[in-house]
Amino acid sequence: MNWTVIETVLLDMDGTLLDRAFDDHFYVEALPERYAAARGMTVDKARERLVSLYRSVEGQLHWTDLDYWSRQLELDVPAIKDALRHGIAPHPDSLEFLVFLRKRKLPVHLVTNAHPKTLAIKMEKTGLDVHLDRMVTAFDVGCLKCEIDYWVKSEAILGFDPATTLLVDDDETALVSADAHGIRHLVHRSKSSSALPPQASTKYRSIESFHALMK
Template sequence: MIRVLHVAGSLYNDAMDWKGIDTILLDLDGTLLDRAFDDHFYFNVLPEHYALARGLSMEEARERLTGLYRAVEGELDWTDIDYWSRTLGLDVPALKASVRHRIAPHPDALLFLGYLQQRHMRVHLVTNAHPKSLAIKMEKTGVDKYLDRIVTAFDVGCLKSRREYWTNSQAILGFDPVTTLYVDDDEAALSAADMFGIRHLYLRSKPSSASPAHASAVYRSIETFHPLMK
């Protein structure tokens, strides 16, 4: 049930209508938090340490890691930092913690979470992040104090881009898909949620402060949460 929407830009002149919405599902990386951290970690920090450990050039290390990343794309291993510790022979949680100063929410994220709190919405975090990454990010950003529940892909057993993710996460969280609004920067995850029947879907089209926005041709795209707070 894919809804094709009209031209982005003309959609948000009206105030957001919250009638009939009681639950908000929010992604973490790229949606609430600036994905510049993760991009930096996977494309700079990890290759740098892998290159040092294996006596490779940075370019060789990046190339090998890109191949390893691709091999588990769409699988739970992709975000499993214990899997990466085993595969690369590096202490990946410790490396992540060593660059935690770069972890930051998007400038509008806490504002939006406060806005939802004022409206007495149920707000759940639905993330593919591994519990160890999650712990570092929550400790650094304090986002968790705005959330009713946190469900990781490891609780559910698969990534959000899988249809069964939504059946299982609904069983855990008990949301009504018809009165639920879901924001993610991953279009494949929105598409799986769409197939499941979640009615109000938004793509966060600018996940990283360091990269340009990419609007969706299918889903309503927002660069920030401001259009939802009008």
Template sequence: MLDWREIDTVLLDMDGTLLDLNFDNHFWQEFVPLRYAELHGLTLEAAKVALAPRFKAMEGKLEWYCLDYWSEELNLNIAGLKQELAGLIAVHPHVVEFLEAARGRGVYLLLVTNAHRDSLSLKMEKTCLHRFFDRIVSSHDVGLAKEQCGFWQRLQDQHVFEKQRTLLVDDSLAVLRSAAAFGIAHLVSISKPDSRRPIREITEFPAVEDFRALMPGLL
């Protein structure tokens, strides 16, 4: 589905793209509410009801991804709680083979994530994927979330790439829409970001279940 002769740069998301989103889904939807419930003497369901609108209000904003913000808001050590669940961090199938092939072809590889630096460091420590990338960029360094329209221009200003010869792989449709509006030519969505949830039906962008589908023509 990709003509690798037309691609020099690959921008890769982390959570849900390279890594199984089960970790983050479980962390924010179950583990944080559990600890919040313990802190405030609530049932788990009551904690989920209390937290849901607070989480929803921050979706797509940089604060949603900021561990410091949520630590202060919830009076919980979010980075510490992530360490407790670090055993759930897992790399999606065929990711390493893809990264090895891309490096072998001389593709410029950028990890571009909304993850806070503390979360990013934990996940790179657990997976060792950092060794494949020319650069690793957190949206917290850029000052905007990837969903926000100015993010991609700032990224290009800092890490020069040609939009027409760049591929972005991301599980977030909002991020892909933002990148499309900026003019990145090659866009691919991940249809199964969470290994424990069903494949999503995606028609807006080309979609793959795992990185095996992107390998033809790369080797």
């Protein structure tokens, strides 16, 4: 990695800095379990229902909007997430990478689709925010990272130069829209969950661990 050409670093949260195993468990296991208990239905039936509801808002801001899901499912979704916070964990290499970037004195910003309530729970649990300069959520800019507008508006907020900016994200659709906006240095994190094997990108440089960038 040629760090001399990088002036700003943008990092995704879920799957990139944090282990996505928590989120997969939350949406596929924990939430269906709570929904099933509240509605008196089987967990399988509840999961089927929820997965189809998730799919119906894929790519939209509702997708990560905890308040939307509280209304939709008639459950206190932020409270359920907060009760499970013990499962939230950074990847084993994340802290080391953030310290590495601090030593290089580069501005480091979090760019996330997460809802502000999710962000608050995750930063309180992990303490990673002390290593970050700014944090921009999809709710600050009004759309998810798969939209070019996310990058247009986050550039206006953060003031980065796309030509000298590095983005690391586990979501290829976010890299594609960042690419279209002109963000020059794009890296895909292929190992997003400790519970799943790495899934490399076919379009972008893929790394399993930040160690590949720390040289």
